Amino acid sequence: MRINRREFIQISGAAAAGLALSSCAGKGGMFSPARDQAKMLQIQDAKETTTICPYCAVGCGAIVHTAKTGDKRAINIEGDPGHVINRGTLCSKGAALRQLSENSERITQPLYRAPYAKEWKKVSWDWALTEIAKRVKTTRDATFEARNAKGQVVNRTMGIASVGSAALDNEECWTYQALMRAIGVVYIEHQARI
């Protein structure tokens, strides 16, 4: 006769004890998992923001959970079940979206390598943005064409091209291209793949 463990517990009257144990097996209880998972509690109290995955032209919807308190950073990103394209699903790239912002490998300060310099050096955001604006303005003004060879109004610059990032979402792409068009850039590219 084979008596399994469950039957044995019943026989030995330990069932009540087992029940008592399982009721305190939740988070923070004495039987917390090997890695404590307070995540569910975190996202239940998080702010939800919808976004579009930047990685390819399918355009899947995702929900970003950000902490309402503390550093207010993203704590979870998963597919948006209400989104018509993906109905909550995400591929491996989409499932890794959170690493766009939450990643210790990220470079968080602008780096500058001067012409002919071998090394990158850290610069301030203020310096970097001012310098970029200055150089864009100079190049744009020097290469601006109000009319083409046929005399048609074009208001463009052929001296600047833009290669957008593969990590920009829908809204960021819109803002970016609006800025580029405003200054007359016509070579506007985005790195979305697939």
Next chain:
Amino acid sequence: MSKSFFVDTTLCTACRGCQVACKQWHDLPAEKTENRGTYQNPADLSFDTYKLVRMREEVIGGQLRWLFFPDQCRHCLEAPCLETAGDPAAIYYDEPSGAVIYTAATKNLDAAEIIESCPYNIPRKAADGTLAKCDMCYDRVAAGMQPACVKTCPTGAMNFGERAEMLDLAQKRLAVIKRTHREAMLLDPDDIRVVFMVAYKPGLYHDHAVASNTGSGISRQVALRRMLRPLKNLVSQLA
């Protein structure tokens, strides 16, 4: 009501969404990988990788087939690891879902013994001896959500729900696939909560696709432990 998975490998495209969603939800670190001539990465499950899409290239009937197997803990109805441990503080059933849960107290178990007891070769240990594996996202399930791997699956290969519904779905899909793939089968559907359907011989997908000790029953070691446990418990109560 207990839960189960139905994994339809005929729909899997090996996008690895499940693998990444699992890491994302559990905040598990990345692994250093290398090009081993296969897209399967990392090479195996680990303390930091609970879900792994295994990939094999096999010639079947004169044609090359790329076989995908999104491997994970099967959450056995009667889990040998749990039986072997005999310590509910280390390994226990999460009653509402049926998930087999490993706690930090697995550190005190004989890791090699637990790993060997698993018919599917799933648990993995950390440097300090703590064991880890898929936890069925039982925190999500308790909140009425699907496990991260199931929710993210874009093809419908990963399914999750009430056990009866999943077994029903499995039978329906099997009937469809059987028409074109005579060898198609469900893997150990009566014993586990993660029921895979394969279109070809399971051994082609993964060495541990089906229980390695089917038919042989529990090991002598486990049997001995079971016999001695009442005595051990009695002694510890008296102490």
